[in-house]
Amino acid sequence: MIVVTLQRKKCIGCNYCVELAPAQFQMSRKDGKAVLLKSTEKKGFFTIKSQDHSIFDACEKAVEACPTKIISAKSI
Numbered sequence: 415m416i417v418v419t420l421q422r423k424k425c426i427g428c429n430y431c432v433e434l435a436p437a438q439f440q441m442s443r444k445d446g447k448a449v450l451l452k453s454t455e456k457k458g459f460f461t462i463k464s465q466d467h468s469i470f471d472a473c474e475k476a477v478e479a480c481p482t483k484i485i486s487a488k489s490i
């Protein structure tokens with residue numbers, strides 16, 4: 415399973431995650447921060463769990479590129 419999390423509050427809206435993993439991230443027009451698509455929120459952390467391992471590489475690139483280090487991606 416692939417688990418991706420986003421600590422959304424700290425997002426600075428640089429758009430890197432959207433460029434690198436557009437299937438998982440979009441920018442919000444409301445507040446200019448990234449949205450982790452289809453995620454659920456708990457205490458400020460937005461999470462998706464997916465059986466689709468093909469999303470991992472793109473998400474990992476977003477993890478590495480994010481300047482505020484608020485994305486994590488794990489394969490478990």
Ligand code: SF4
Pocket residue numbers: 420424425426427428429430431432447448476479480481482483484485
């Ligand atoms: S890469 Fe990080 S800081 Fe930049 S938009 Fe995505 S979540 Fe926000």
